Amino acid sequence: GQSLEQPSEVTAVEGAIVQINCTYQTSGFYGLSWYQQHDGGAPTFLSYNALDGLEETGRFSSFLSRSDSYGYLLLQELQMKDSASYFCASYGDDKIIFGKGTRLHILP
Amino acid sequence: ETGVTQSPTHLIKTRGQQVTLRCSSQSGHNTVSWYQQALGQGPQFIFQYYREEENGRGNFPPRFSGLQFPNYSSELNVNALELDDSALYLCASSAQGARDSPLHFGNGTRLTVT
Numbered sequence: 001g002q003s004l005e006q007p008s009e010v011t012a013v014e015g016a017i018v019q020i021n022c023t024y025q026t027s028g029f030y031g032l033s034w035y036q037q038h039d040g041g042a043p044t045f046l047s048y049n050a051l052d053g054l055e056e057t058g059r060f061s062s063f064l065s066r067s068d069s070y071g072y073l074l075l076q077e078l079q080m081k082d083s084a085s086y087f088c089a090s091y092g093d094d095k096i097i098f099g100k101g102t103r104l105h106i107l108p
Numbered sequence: 109e110t111g112v113t114q115s116p117t118h119l120i121k122t123r124g125q126q127v128t129l130r131c132s133s134q135s136g137h138n139t140v141s142w143y144q145q146a147l148g149q150g151p152q153f154i155f156q157y158y159r160e161e162e163n164g165r166g167n168f169p170p171r172f173s174g175l176q177f178p179n180y181s182s183e184l185n186v187n188a189l190e191l192d193d194s195a196l197y198l199c200a201s202s203a204q205g206a207r208d209s210p211l212h213f214g215n216g217t218r219l220t221v222t
Contacts, residue, residue, distance in 0.1 A: 031208055042198065043151065045210035087150050091208075094164035096141060098150035 002026045004088050004099035011105040012078055020073045020102045022088035032064050032071040033089045037101070043087060047073065078106050110135050112201050114214035121221050126187045129217045131199030133180040140182040141211065142174060143198040151198055157182060186219075194221045 004024045012018040022032065031050035035043040049055050049064035049071060061074040075082055085101040113132045121127050133140050139158045143151035153166035157176035171187040180201070186193060196218050200211035 033210070035211075042213040042215045043200075043211070044213070048208065048210065050208055089150075089211075094156070095166055096153045096156070096164070096211075098143075098152070100150045101148075 002090075002092060002095065002097050004090060004097055006086075006088055006099040006102045008100065009103045009105065011107065013107050014078055014080060016078050017074065017076050018078060018104065020075075020086050020088075020104070022071045022073075022099055024069050024071070024088070024090055024097075026069075026090045026092035026097060028092040028094075029066070029069075030091045032062070033091075034060075034062055034073045035087045035089060035098075036084050037087065038084045046086075075104075080106055080108070082106055112199060112212050112214035114197075114199050114217050116217060117215070118218045119220070121189050121219065123189055123191060123221055125189050126185065127189060127219065129184040129186075129197050129199075129219070131182045131184070131201075131214055133182070133201035134212045137201035137203050137212065138180050139202045139209070140176055140180065141200050141202070142182070142184045143200065144168075144193075145196040145198055145216070147195075154184065189221045191221050194219060 006022045033048045034046040037043040047062035054063045059076045064071040083106045087098050087101045089098045115130045141156040142154040145151045156164040160176045173185045176182045196216045198216045200213045202209040
């Protein structure tokens, strides 16, 4: 089957750096995406990795290792507004699969 | 640029009834996909439409069906509603298929089945 595994919760301090990991098992894998969802809101696209390596977009970076079936989202200079759920997602075999999400708690 | 809009925002139905949810894609997007999201879970892929044809389907029974229209708007139909169908239903549009294009989500329809 196809699945993406990520931690259910992560807690970090405002101003710090946090990493959210995602391991995947997806046939016909194309790439790994990351989405942010605030409570009561819609998921919004953050980043996409098709190739191995690091992609940087402002305070957010995402990494992919195809050989390890692993990726992560790195959030720097954490702000209280970053408190949300974060989902990794992949496309494979004509299906789009999301992980169950990581709830990020930020302490002042 | 108009984003993805979904209607209605909330809906209450009775078990056994049928429901139709609607979605207008973001301008310039020809692909739409639908998701079911239970509380505290990730979105579950229902199906995807590209140029009015279904070109991908998740593990949902046939009573979940859809349509995409020439203007790329879309409908999700669910027949014989069950209590477990209560969830947030999200629509997303993307350009040229969802393989490597970001998904742009609507705010969803909250369906409650009693």
